[in-house]
Amino acid sequence: MVRIIMHGCNGKMGQVITGIVAGDTDAEIVAGIDMIDNRENGYPVFTNIFDCDVAADVIVDFAAAAAVDNLLQFSRERKIPVVLCTTGLSKEQLEKVQETSTEVAILKSANMSLGINTLMKLLKDAANVFAPAGYDIEIVEKHHNQKLDAPSGTAIALADAINEARDNEYEYVYDRSQVRQKRGKKELGISAVRGGTIVGEHEVFFAGIDEVIEFKHTAYSKSVFAKGAVEAAKFLKGKEPGMYDMADVIG
Numbered sequence: 001m002v003r004i005i006m007h008g009c010n011g012k013m014g015q016v017i018t019g020i021v022a023g024d025t026d027a028e029i030v031a032g033i034d035m036i037d038n039r040e041n042g043y044p045v046f047t048n049i050f051d052c053d054v055a056a057d058v059i060v061d062f063a064a065a066a067a068v069d070n071l072l073q074f075s076r077e078r079k080i081p082v083v084l085c086t087t088g089l090s091k092e093q094l095e096k097v098q099e100t101s102t103e104v105a106i107l108k109s110a111n112m113s114l115g116i117n118t119l120m121k122l123l124k125d126a127a128n129v130f131a132p133a134g135y136d137i138e139i140v141e142k143h144h145n146q147k148l149d150a151p152s153g154t155a156i157a158l159a160d161a162i163n164e165a166r167d168n169e170y171e172y173v174y175d176r177s178q179v180r181q182k183r184g185k186k187e188l189g190i191s192a193v194r195g196g197t198i199v200g201e202h203e204v205f206f207a208g209i210d211e212v213i214e215f216k217h218t219a220y221s222k223s224v225f226a227k228g229a230v231e232a233a234k235f236l237k238g239k240e241p242g243m244y245d246m247a248d249v250i251g
Helices: 012-022 065-078 091-100 114-130 153-165 223-236 246-250
Strands: 002-007 027-033 058-061 082-084 105-108 136-143 171-173 187-194 200-208 211-219 242-244
Touching: 002 012, 002 223, 012 027, 012 223, 027 223, 058 065, 058 223, 065 082, 065 091, 082 223, 091 105, 105 223, 105 246, 114 153, 114 200, 114 211, 114 223, 114 246, 136 153, 153 187, 153 200, 223 246
Parallel strands: 002 027, 002 058, 058 082, 082 105, 105 242, 136 187, 171 187
Antiparallel strands: 136 200, 200 211
């Protein structure tokens, strides 16, 4: 049984994780941290993280970047590992994450979905088969119309997985409309679609002569990320200090 402190418990993802853990016999949320305590969660909620005196094995974080500094200080003082899911951290905060990981275990990943992280693993193998044979590689990602960044961090992470397998031989191309010329052999195209309420869809194409191999992942709700975060918490319990990611979780 892993005992979890939910950092950002009353946010959208915090509530999704609360629901998932309620049905998981191997996990329990023993406390929550949030600026607003306006509902009954079934566990104590602290508006100030330093007031939390509940024993726990792991902190799962889905809060705001502004709250990460206190989170890291609390984690270091209490020696509690962190599944760090908050995005948009500054360069200084990322440096603090690395520094804190010398004292406690921290798991940080561009995408918490088990499916996406398994896809990254498969893409590395696929790239080593199709890239030497001259197949073109393209990524198309789709998200809701409220998403601010394009391309998505997940799309870039997929491209990075491919490029890592190929010793970084590819150049990322985000917009071909400004240059009228044939694609280069070492281009890796990344295209973004924004519309409606699409939660997240990522397609990777290996296009060769007379055949196309397609890998696709579709997220229908945020619960896929929440489930991955819970599995990450189970993995991180009792781990030695250091930086981990979802690739470690899926083995």
